[in-house]
Amino acid sequence: MKSQEWGMHGLSTNKLCLLGLSLFSLASCLDPVIENQPLTAEPISASSATLVPQAAGTKVQLTGIVKNAKTQALLAGVKVRLNTLETQTDQTGFFAFENLEIGEMKLIAEAPGYQPQAVTVALKSSKQVQDLALEAQPLPNGENPSTLTPQASSTPYFLPPDTLSSPSPTPVPDATLQPQASGLPSPTPEATVSATPLPTPSPTATPLYDPALDEAKGTDIFLKRKPTGIELNFMLFKLSGAPIVWNWGVVQVEYYLAQSVITNGSSAAGELITSGKSVLTQSNEPFTVPLDSQRQALIGETVFINYTLTLPNTQQLSYQKEVKVNL
Structure with missing residues (x-):
């Protein structure tokens, strides 16, 4: 009985030994270098990395079209200005400005027979689009040029050379008279009837600016301190001193702003603060110069x-003085 128990015990021991050997063999197959090596992230090669473009130094392209605000027709030959830059629209009404700096600029479009339009454009992205629609300039009688129908051919008519030295033309008889047969004497008009030739109408030039600007004889400026710079507001005055209110047109501005210092007991211009150019398209149109x-x-x-x-009208008004800065 005991011999059987010992036999069974020996068999169990052999099984345990075989199991232990199997586990040892499996453990020896594992690479101890890999097991004990810490996990590290491999660097990404420059060729596989995606580069994000930087905002610094970005140049902006501004494009657009100019059209008739009422008819939506594309307008060619329109003068388009962006601050001090200038271009013209092509046959499709298209314009473009290249290599612009990021920031705010004033875009102005003007053409004969249309009221100038000005908008402030905030240039942010590399490509921007800003379309403009021009309103037709109303004629003195209230008609709109875009609705007028051409009345006659624009082909000029030249008189024969032998008529250039002839006296003033004989008044034309009334249009209701019938032509006379050949050989019959022409009727003599009554003494009380006098045909006065009417003056030939000449086209009225449509102004490209508010006629009120022709009364400008003086100017002044109002300065206001801003968190990001200084605000400039230019004003125009009549000879009487009354302010001029104007609603369209383009007034060009060139300015130099300097520090006020005391020299020999009196104020004088010191270090230059800023200078630049801009345009005004109506009265009371202040703009801020960033500093x-x-x-x-x-x-x-x-x-x-x-x-x-x-x-x-090419008239220039210049001024140099010390100005108070308002808060």
Whole structure:
């Protein structure tokens, strides 16, 4: 009985030994270097990485079309200005400005027979589109040029050379008279009837600006401090001193703003704060000139400014003085 128990016990021991050997063999197959090696992230090669374009130094392209606001017809030959840059629309009404800096700019379109349009464009992305629609300039009688029907051919008519030295033409008889047969004497008009030739109507030039600008004889400026710079508001005045209110046209502005310093007991222009050019398209149209913190520190209670306004009729108004800066 005991011999059988020991036999069974020996068999169980052999099985355990075989199981232990199997586990040892399996463990020896594993690579100890790999098991004990810490996990690390492999670097990504430059060729497989996707680069994100940087905003610094980005140039902007601004394009658009100009059309008739009422008929939607595309307008060719329209003068389009972006601050100091200028171009014209092609036959499809298309215009484009290249290599622009990021920031705000004023876009203006003007053409004969249309009211100028001005919009402020915030240039942010590399490609932007800004379309413009021009309103037809109303004629003095209230008619709209876009609705007028051509009355006669524009082909000029030239008189024969032998008529150039002849006296003034004989008044044409009334159109209701019937032509006379050949050989019969022409009827003599009564003494009380006199045919006065009417003056030939000449086309009235459509102004490209508000006629009120022709009364401008003086100018002034209002300055206001802003968190990001300084606001400039130019004004025009009549000879009587009354302000001029105008609603369309283009007035060009060139300005130089300098620090106000005390020299020999009196105020004088010091270090230049900023300078630039802009355009105005109506009265009371202030604009802000951005300044960095260093330039803003140069602005005191007053500053010196030298500026010139060029009106649409080419008249120029220049002014140089010390101006108070309002808060």
